[in-house]
Amino acid sequence: MGKVFNKTNPPLSPFFKGGCKRDFGWGDAVMKKLKLFAILLLLTTVFYGCAGAPAKAPDVPKAALLSKASDSSKAATRKELSPALSNPSVHEVGFDIDDTILFSSPAFDKAYAGAEPYTEDFWKIVNASDGKVSHFKKKTVEILKAHQKKGHKIYLITSRNPAGGEALKKFLAGRLVIPEENILFSPSGKTELIKELGIDAFYGDSDSDMRCANEAGAMPLRIKRSPESGYKASYNPGCLDEYIIPDSE
Numbered sequence: 554m555g556k557v558f559n560k561t562n563p564p565l566s567p568f569f570k571g572g573c574k575r576d577f578g579w580g581d582a583v584m585k586k587l588k589l590f591a592i593l594l595l596l597t598t599v600f601y602g603c604a605g606a607p608a609k610a611p612d613v614p615k616a617a618l619l620s621k622a623s624d625s626s627k628a629a630t631r632k633e634l635s636p637a638l639s640n641p642s643v644h645e646v647g648f649d650i651d652d653t654i655l656f657s658s659p660a661f662d663k664a665y666a667g668a669e670p671y672t673e674d675f676w677k678i679v680n681a682s683d684g685k686v687s688h689f690k691k692k693t694v695e696i697l698k699a700h701q702k703k704g705h706k707i708y709l710i711t712s713r714n715p716a717g718g719e720a721l722k723k724f725l726a727g728r729l730v731i732p733e734e735n736i737l738f739s740p741s742g743k744t745e746l747i748k749e750l751g752i753d754a755f756y757g758d759s760d761s762d763m764r765c766a767n768e769a770g771a772m773p774l775r776i777k778r779s780p781e782s783g784y785k786a787s788y789n790p791g792c793l794d795e796y797i798i799p800d801s802e
């Protein structure tokens with residue numbers, strides 16, 4: 554015998570009160586509440602999704618942006634070799650020669666052995682010897698090439714005496730693909746020349762290079778001196794708060 558739904562034999566489900574006819578009873582009230590809840594939920598979503606959402610990203614303090622830029626510049630630097638490479642205001646770039654472009658102690662040793670120090674003969678020997686005994690510094694040349702690739706104008710400025718300097722110019726111009734006239738001797742100081750040439754960033758190993766760059770308003774960038782270098786004076790990396798090129802010894 555089939556089951557009869559009546560008050561004395563209620564169905565298992567409360568939705569089936571009173572025989573086979575569906576009478577939602579308190580179930581109807583629950584459904585109404587659910588519908589109301591769903592409407593409220595929808596309205597809340599619409600409100601916060603449109604009117605409640607901020608019209609634009611909140612303002613970030615300028616200092617925070619600068620610090621972010623400087624962080625990314627540092628990150629770029631690690632990848633790009635030098636901060637001057639990613640700086641859009643850098644167009645003219647200067648490099649010192651001894652202990653920056655060249656490990657030239659052997660050329661100086663040759664001159665010390667062959668002439669009275671710092672006489673014209675001494676400088677003639679130094680300037681004529683680089684092609685035979687000096688070595689290019691790998692990291693600096695890599696940086697120089699990267700600047701050339703960006704279309705930057707390159708200058709080499711040395712405080713060597715110009716006696717016999719044509720040999721040095723020829724050697725460096727040929728190897729680094731730089732016009733000879735961009736290789737300059739400035740034994741009395743580099744500040745004025747850096748300023749006159751409009752150099753934006755200057756690479757050097759000595760404290761004096763960094764000081765000259767600062768005085769001329771150029772970005773000072775320190776190339777580390779090789780521990781094998783015969784020149785030990787004027788070398789305190791970081792003393793002028795300059796950027797030190799990593800692995801540039």
Ligand SMILES: [Mg+2]
Pocket residue numbers: 649650651652653757758759
């Ligand atoms: Mg030097």
